[in-house]
Amino acid sequence: MLELGPIFRALLRNKVGAVLIAIQVAFTMAIIVNSVSIIYERSQETKRPSGIDEENSFFINSSGFGTNFGAKATINKDLEDLRALPGVIDAVQINAIPVSGGGWSMGLQTEPGAEHDGIGLAVYMVDEHGLGALDVELLAGENFTASDIRWRGNAESSWPDKIIITQAMANRLFPDVDYAQTVGKTVYINDNEPMIISGIIDKLQAPWVGWNNVENAMLSPEYLERDAVRYFIRTEPGRRDELMKTVEEMLAQNKERVIDGMRSIEYVRERSYRSHTAMIKILTTVIITLTIVTSLGIVGLASFSVNRRKKQIGIRRALGATKRDVLRYFMVENFLISTVGVVLGACLTIGLNIVLVNALSLTPMDWYYIPIGMLVLCLIGQIAVFGPAKRATNIAPATATRTV
Amino acid sequence: MFSYYLKLAFKSIRKNPLLSSLMVLAIALGIGASITTITVNYLMSANPIPEKSEQLFYVQVDSWDPHNSFNEESNDPPNQITWTEATNLFTAQKASKQVVMAKSGGIIVPEDQDINPFEAQIRLTTGDFFTMFNTPFLYGSGWQITSDQNREQVIVLTKKINDKVFGGENSVGKSISLAGQHFKIIGVLDTWLPVPKFYDVNNGAFDEPEEVFIPFFLKESFELPNWGNTNCWKSPEGEGFKAFLRSECINYQMWVELNSDTEKAEYIDFLNNYVSEQKALGRFPRPMNNKLSDVMQWMENQQVVQDDAKMMMWMSFMFLIVCLLNTVGLLLAKFIGKSSEIGLRRAIGASKSDLFVQHIIESACIGLLGGLVGLLLATLGLKGIESLYGDFVKNLVSLDVTMAITGLLIALISSVLAGLYPTWRACNISPASQLKSQ
Structure with a gap:
């Protein structure tokens, strides 16, 4: 029912676009999954209690200098x-x-x-x-x-x-x-x-x-x-x-003394964990931008391929394919590409994690990040391709006959 | 021809504004992220004293615990030296120039009653400091080694302290009260911000230099406190400040200036002899392990570039790859969309190489536009990093000309590379098949 065969053969006729998307998905996944794992680790660390009453404590320095101090x-x-x-x-x-x-x-x-x-x-x-x-x-x-x-x-x-x-x-x-x-x-x-x-x-x-x-x-x-x-x-x-x-x-x-350096414990804690908080914010920005870039790439290429196949879509519609069939065609096509992408992505993710662990002594990520990452990336692809695919369904069967 | 292709490129970019701006944006994001992280890394790993970084050497000797190495992994000698070594190696004067130093602090009580007393960071150091590290002087100069030997109470102020206490006027010859003692001002430094603060990276490699400089051996005379990291493997023998100074605790740094390999070899020999003598006295229980590192080796050894910064740089490169792949795909879509136009041009006489040049120029234009927008994004990115990290990165977030040019070059090269395949595809469109369907 999913017409996997014809879709796959059609893909092979236009490999480059598909390969580009797949590689993009793979890199995106490697970055996103590793970032999420780092974000999680850092945010756990910043939440550790220190044991003291942080909200209601402060400290102050007193430095005496007088000779009779x-x-x-x-x-x-x-x-x-x-x-x-x-x-x-x-x-x-x-x-x-x-x-x-x-x-x-x-x-x-x-x-x-x-x-x-x-x-x-x-x-x-x-x-x-x-x-x-x-x-x-x-x-x-x-x-x-x-x-x-x-x-x-x-x-x-x-x-x-x-x-x-x-x-x-x-x-x-x-x-x-x-x-x-x-x-x-x-x-x-x-x-x-x-x-x-x-x-x-x-x-x-x-x-x-x-x-x-x-x-x-x-x-x-x-x-x-x-x-x-x-x-x-x-x-x-x-x-x-x-x-x-x-x-x-x-x-x-x-x-006879200088009083300075008065700070609340909340301030000190914020400063001590500042690099963690900063890293979390930076990586979150990276994840969001990257998702947008990759989605836009998918949208761009899918729109292009819809435009190129206007005639074919028209013919299919004329021969009896329903709007749903056309929609499904593009969704399944994207799913196939994403699948290749996330499999490649899983390897890249592990590779990047190994590099980060070895070079920068990070803790290795938990295994379940990878399947979740694969699912999420596939889902992003499906959402991104939905717009162009929806537009494809609006191509009238008559288009097929017009330029022949 | 070039200007004609340029015109064509802009026409084509305008013709499809959505696709074009998508490409420019993708490149801009990739370049923006990369330039931001490269700048931070580049400034972290900058050579703070390029004119003589190969003549200045950090001195390490292994006075550590017989049972435990100071660095379990690398077996490197300790990163600082003891008071005893600082005194002996300085007194020997075996290098052409040498400096021993430490960080301390004390209260400054200005004579002007309107200015409140305040605590200042002190760099205890010896006379060669100023000439070895090429410190800029606003007024006066540093002190001679005789001042170290005679423990003279002289002081060099930074511009900041001179502004604060003397309102910026030439204070040389005046006196200032620090840590309960009177010091004669002999020099005022001009603004001096080595990044990293290479001469002592133990206490914040990107901190600003200390606020005042006084002769090293006054630490003993006035019992000035240890600021900065102090490490001990053995507790002091006996009580009191003197016993603490003579202990095996490390809190001092030493640099020597050596002008040739021969001088370096001689200095290592001297260190080895010195350690052998100390071994005979029952100190230095570990195997002989002395080390001289020049400025950049020492920065590398002390891992001045933060791991987080490195990680972000790698991530941003991968980000750039994704953005470029994106651009390749979009260019492909665009050029193939122009098939009929290309077919027409081929049919009326444009050669493949003409078309190739034309489309590469188009890709390069998109790349340059992306690069320019990317530099804007990088400026924003650096602002963002500054607001996230605060003081720590204050000196690490300025975009200089080198980085701006690097950014544009990366954008140009990568967009041309990204354009290669789509261009090749576009050139190979056969005119006949395209004209047929017109």
Whole structure:
């Protein structure tokens, strides 16, 4: 019923146009399918939660420069003032900000000795208010107490004797043990220096969003005794912007320092993932333009072939073919071309994916992208060819007789 | 003849405006996408100092952990050096010029009370920096090596800071307060924006240079903080700033200027001897692995061109292919549609080569039009990239003459190539068969 034979033989008489369309479909498919796979991967990454209360948190830098600037006294006073502000849930001094791109990493290992490899993790230095300010939940063990917190000097190289780590880090360190059982275990930093895990928190990401250890982090109970410090502040929902102003003004009252770099976590997150968001937008534009270009190509060539076959169509109509038969002819013809195109396209897609994976260390795409891509491309072809095919059905049988 | 064919081409383009604009648009999109991505890649991989990029070498020595290589994959030495190496290799003065440096920061307190104190990025460096990297000076000059050796408190400002603190006037000879110390201004740089920021690609390869420059060894005198990446494989032995400086942590960069292969070989020998001496002192536990890379090798090694940029460039080339295939198909349709006209021209005496030239010219015209529109699209595309990526690409999104000409050339060549087959088909139309049906 589909008259595949005659259509196929007719195609062979005008190979070039068909081959051009098929190759176009193949390239389009390779680009589109790979783009979709990249878009999906990137958008998954940008959606990962960081563990902190992003909407209601911000941070601010304070750099003292006066000769009489007392670091310890200033930090103590600042923290007291910040925590007393109405609307502030909690505030801490911290060395680095999650998902911001800059921070401090160390390695932890379960056996002492330089010959053992450590597992990388991000270090956040906070006091006992860390859990509240960062909005992380303690799953096991206990929080630091005020007496656990020490002052870390500028070039201090030793570490506190207890830490809190993320659940992900606990699972990496002790893969065979339930995370709750790791509380009280000893791990080693700097090859030999022992520390005891005193608590496990649910989730806290490292500052580097592209790092493969991004879920590994620890809280270290210390204040940094420095002139240049950073405070992390979490506010009640909806009061962040108002409090950002208040905090800046309050800290700036001390003229012995420069207050700057105040940013909301939302801003930092947007900036950290900007290249991902940009890539997603660019690839989406590519997909749309490419689909339009290819469709227009199909429309152009199909219109041309309809024009050329006016006489034949007229004859067929005169000999009894219905409008539907004519429509079907062009739809089936396009389907045949598309089929060749998408089969070729499947190979190209896999090829391009292999190149991208090898050269640019992308993750290989899932197999089901390919059949879906093939279907979609065939569908695009059918939609594109419908217009010209519809016009072909309007060719009157009389056309056949006119010029003979 | 050429102008006649040109006239014919435009006539033919106008005759079928829809098909023609479709072709121009297809080429324009392909060219626009390609030129946008090529520009970004081209600027990322640009030679920032073409006049002497082959004489400047980045110095790497392997002072890393005996159990783990710094680069697991390539086994390359660490990408920075320790304070100890920076001091020793600088003091040796074995190359014709050498510079050791690091990034730091401090508060500038302007004398003018109306200007608020602010934090500035510092490049700690040595005297040869300015002559090695050909930095342009607006006022004054850099310092001599004696200033490094004597730890003189001299400073070179960038134009930006000079404008901010001194309103743009010649500030040479004045004093400025930085990090709690007074520095004598000896020079002000003119605008200097090397892309990439090759002399230190560790902290943002496309960042702007630091805001002020002061002698390197003042880091120790004033205990200036480490900005920029610091990596350690072993914690410092002892407490305090001095112990931290003497540790195995890397935070410093070194460049040497070597004018011949002999000088380069001699410098490598010197490095090898130096490492052997240090090994005798119990340092450098890894196998000997010293490396000199010239500017472009170092950019390559540090993968300054982002993977995303490369990927987009490949994708845009494939995009261009699709657009060209599209054009081939449409040209084919168009030329075959002109069969009867071609038949007529053949019948009244036009040779095949006449027709060939005529149609190639027509394709080339479409290509050039597409190229021009494509350049407009590329300008838009670059604007789009700038708004999507923000500051990071600020210096990477300007379309220069080279890129514009490249774009037009690609458009011209590819449209002529796309026109070849359709033209060949058109030339082979036999006059008789076409005239028959008239």
